[in-house]
Amino acid sequence: MRVANALPVPVVEPVERAALPGAAAARRRFAFVGRVSVVGWRLIALAAFLGLWHLASIPAGKLLLPSPIDIVPAFLDEIRTGQLLTATASSLQVFAVGYLLAIVTGVAFGVLMGGIPRVGETLEIYVNALNATPRVAFIPFIILWFGLGTPAKIVVVWFQAVLPILINTYAGVQNTDPDLLEAARSFGARRGQLFRHIMLPAALPYIVTGLRLGAAMAMVGTVIAELQTALAGLGYLMAQFGGTFQTAKYFAPVLVLAAMGMFVSQMLKILERRLARWKATQTQL
Amino acid sequence: MDSPVEALRDVSLQVTAGEFVCLVGPSGCGKTTLLRLMDGLLEPDSGQVVIDGERPAAPGPHAGFVFQSFRLLPWRTVLDNVVFPLQVQAIARAERLDRAREYLRLVGLEDFENSYPHELSGGMQQRVGLARALALEPEILLMDEPFAALDAQTREFMQLELGRIWEHLGIAVVFVTHSLDEALFLADRIVLMGPRPGTVEELLTVSLPRPRWNYDFRATPEFLERRAYLWQRIRGMVADQPEFRAARADEALAPAGRV
Numbered sequence: 001m002r003v004a005n006a007l008p009v010p011v012v013e014p015v016e017r018a019a020l021p022g023a024a025a026a027r028r029r030f031a032f033v034g035r036v037s038v039v040g041w042r043l044i045a046l047a048a049f050l051g052l053w054h055l056a057s058i059p060a061g062k063l064l065l066p067s068p069i070d071i072v073p074a075f076l077d078e079i080r081t082g083q084l085l086t087a088t089a090s091s092l093q094v095f096a097v098g099y100l101l102a103i104v105t106g107v108a109f110g111v112l113m114g115g116i117p118r119v120g121e122t123l124e125i126y127v128n129a130l131n132a133t134p135r136v137a138f139i140p141f142i143i144l145w146f147g148l149g150t151p152a153k154i155v156v157v158w159f160q161a162v163l164p165i166l167i168n169t170y171a172g173v174q175n176t177d178p179d180l181l182e183a184a185r186s187f188g189a190r191r192g193q194l195f196r197h198i199m200l201p202a203a204l205p206y207i208v209t210g211l212r213l214g215a216a217m218a219m220v221g222t223v224i225a226e227l228q229t230a231l232a233g234l235g236y237l238m239a240q241f242g243g244t245f246q247t248a249k250y251f252a253p254v255l256v257l258a259a260m261g262m263f264v265s266q267m268l269k270i271l272e273r274r275l276a277r278w279k280a281t282q283t284q285l
Numbered sequence: 286m287d288s289p290v291e292a293l294r295d296v297s298l299q300v301t302a303g304e305f306v307c308l309v310g311p312s313g314c315g316k317t318t319l320l321r322l323m324d325g326l327l328e329p330d331s332g333q334v335v336i337d338g339e340r341p342a343a344p345g346p347h348a349g350f351v352f353q354s355f356r357l358l359p360w361r362t363v364l365d366n367v368v369f370p371l372q373v374q375a376i377a378r379a380e381r382l383d384r385a386r387e388y389l390r391l392v393g394l395e396d397f398e399n400s401y402p403h404e405l406s407g408g409m410q411q412r413v414g415l416a417r418a419l420a421l422e423p424e425i426l427l428m429d430e431p432f433a434a435l436d437a438q439t440r441e442f443m444q445l446e447l448g449r450i451w452e453h454l455g456i457a458v459v460f461v462t463h464s465l466d467e468a469l470f471l472a473d474r475i476v477l478m479g480p481r482p483g484t485v486e487e488l489l490t491v492s493l494p495r496p497r498w499n500y501d502f503r504a505t506p507e508f509l510e511r512r513a514y515l516w517q518r519i520r521g522m523v524a525d526q527p528e529f530r531a532a533r534a535d536e537a538l539a540p541a542g543r544v
Contacts, residue, residue, distance in 0.1 A: 183356035186324055187370035187421065188345035197369065201360045275360075 066248040074248040075255065083237065088256050091222055091233040094150060095260070098157025099218040106162045106214065107200075107207060110169025114203070115195050120170060127170075131163045135221075139228050153225035153233070160221030164213035172206025173199045208272050215264045223257065291482040293318055296332075298476060298485060300425065303455045307468035308476045309515065311523045315483025316461045320427050323459060324348045337424060346374055349418030353430040355410045357402040357417075364389065364398035367417045374421060388416040391450060408439040415450070425457040433463065444470055445498050452496070465512050470497055477515060479522050486518070 036044070050068045057067035066074075078084040113120035113127075139156060146152035176199050184198050226235020234253035241250040293315040300306050308316040321327040323334055325344040333340055336347050344350075349370075357366045367385035376384070389395050392412040402410055411431055418426060431447075432440040444467060451458055451471075462468050468475050472491050479486040489511065493502055502508055 179352070179354060179356050180358060182326060183350070183352060184369075184373070186326055186344045186348075186350035187373045187417075188343065189373045193373055197372070198358070201358070204360070 063245060063247060066251065070248045071251045071255075074246075075252045078237075078249060078252045084252055084256065087232065087234045087237045087253060088260075090150075091226065091235070091257075092260070094153045094157055094225065094233060095218055095222045098154040098221065099161055099215065101154065101158045102161035102165055102214055102218065103211065105158070106165030106210065107169050110166045110207075110210075111173050111195055111199060111203070113166075113170045114173025114176075115191070115199055120174070124170075127163065127166060131167060135159050135163075136224060139224070143229065148229040148231055153222070153229060156225035156228075157218050157221040160224075161214035161218035164217060165207070165210040168206045168210025168213070169203055172203025172210075175206070176202040205272075205275060208268065208275065211271075212265065212268050215268060216261070219257065219261055219264070293322075294482040294484055296483065296485050300457050300459060302424070302457055305451060305458045305460065305471055305473045306476060307472035307474070308459065308461045308478060309463070309465060309468050309519070310476075310478030310483075310486070311480055311519055312463075313483075314478040314480040314522075316478055317429055318483065319478075320350075320429050320459060320461055323425070324350050324427050326350075346370075346421040347424055349421055349423040349426045351411070351414050351418045351426065351428040351431045353433050355402070355407070355414045355434070357410055357413055359402055361401075362398065363394060363400050363402070363405070363413050366402065366413055367420050370417060370421050384420055384422075385416070388420045389413075391419070391453075392416045392446070406439070407435050408443055411435065411443065412446070415447070419450075419454070419456075423456070425459065426451075428458065428460045430461050430463065432467070440467075447471065448496065448498065465515050466503070468515075469493070469508055469511055470502065475511075475515070477518060486522075489515070 053065075054067045054069065057065045057070075062070060075084075113123055135156075138159065142152050142155050142159070146155055180198055180202065181194060184194055189197065222233070223235040223238070226233035227239050229236075234257055237253040238250060241247070241253075296315075296319060298306075298319070308319065310316055318327065322329050325334070325341050325348070341347050358369060361369065364382070364385055367389055368381045371381040371384060386395065386398065389398055392415050394409060394412050394416065397405065397409065402413065405413070411434075414431070432443050435443060447458075448471060458471075460468075460471060469491060475489045475491060476485055477487040477489065478484065491507075491511065493505060493507055
């Protein structure tokens with residue numbers, strides 16, 4: 001035992017260094033790898049990607065693949081005319097309202113289905129069937145019923161996002177520790193209190209996963225709805241520029257969408273981190 | 286799977302105010318079921334539970350329950366866990382906090398009110414469980430093997446603490462345990478239960494003077510005699526159960542092997 005303890009790992013390392021004198025030099029040479037932060041590396045990767053893109057655009061030509069250098073003036077031009085801002089505001093509104101509606105209804109129905117087993121067992125199969133159907137299939141009907149304006153687009157976004165939120169909430173509520181429910185009942189908690197104080201917080205990690213999936217779906221829904229209705233929003237800009245082969249301009253709304261997606265997923269990450277404090281228990285118990 | 290099993294039959298038990306009663310007996314004798322009936326978590330198929338002349342319709346503030354696995358809400362701080370039953374009973378916000386802090390002080394955890402359960406040791410978590418059960422100021426405290434998940438040292442310390450708190454509050458306690466030492470240390474009365482279906486086999490009064498932590502109560506003749514008697518009774522009850530038959534066979538062989 002003592003011999004094993006007396007053989008610490010560092011003893012091996014100097015030997016290795018002595019045997020391979022080049023190793024230390026190599027380590028020094030690549031020392032900048034450790035000094036550059038993750039953000040730095042992300043920027044380097046982005047620059048490399050843009051460089052490759054530019055190189056690829058030279059043989060492809062401006063129409064098929066505009067260089068990132070061409071996109072910058074197009075982007076600025078769209079900001080100057082105000083059309084990018086108007087479109088972004090319109091898209092954000094559709095996205096936010098549809099997504100929030102999906103959160104409220106998805107969580108409410110998920111808790112209801114999970115909390116009242118008879119309701120869950122009855123509806124589960126239909127929810128899964130609906131989830132497996134491409135929601136795009138319903139868009140013509142949604143347009144028929146709601147027209148081409150904002151309400152129709154909100155319904156499309158809601159419909160895209162609600163199912164992953166609902167399904168994850170349902171799973172989370174079903175996974176509530178029955179011992180905690182019994183403990184709460186022993187203090188006289190009634191059904192509504194069990195929903196609010198036990199099932200909902202117990203399901204929260206699942207719900208956040210649902211929110212993340214739902215956000216991505218809502219984003220897709222926003223663009224699909226705008227491409228289909230083609231009246232306003234970033235999707236409308238894309239349909240317009242794509243249809244008239246203004247490819248450099250086409251990339252501006254795409255970039256805005258990417259930025260929106262990044263922002264939403266960062267916000268959800270912060271939300272997840274706030275939950276992590278008590279979540280440590282669940283792995284411990 | 287769900288075919289009904291008769292868990293308890295002809296059980297009659299009276300607990301007087303301020304009394305400490307321990308339920309002991311082999312596994313499957315319905316100790317835990319009896320405790321849940323007393324709380325109202327289970328409805329009896331026949332018979333009734335009466336507390337202070339009334340039949341409680343559902344679990345509530347009349348009884349406080351302490352569980353073996355603590356069952357604290359992991360997403361709530363220590364203070365908020367103790368607040369929880371008060372919140373359920375719609376007690377005013379200011380009073381909730383005062384009362385929760387008062388009972389946290391009673392179990393010695395006033396400095397940990399902002400910790401989360403997973404940051405505490407098992408013994409501390411069960412102190413929170415105890416404070417939470419006491420916060421509603423119940424007439425009776427129901428404890429389901431509350432110290433069984435703790436290590437031996439913590440367990441003895443918690444028994445002392447519980448003894449102290451019980452004497453301070455003068456509350457009635459019904460305490461389920463597998464440990465005869467624990468039962469003899471804590472109880473005014475021990476209820477010996479038998480299995481399949483669960484029945485009350487015998488009621489024993491423990492007259493060892495209190496407080497029992499002032500002297501070596503394990504060395505007293507009453508403790509030794511009671512312990513030996515209870516152990517023998519329980520052994521007799523489990524001897525017929527299949528999982529103990531092998532042990533009995535070993536016992537029969539052992540003396541022969543030693544010669």
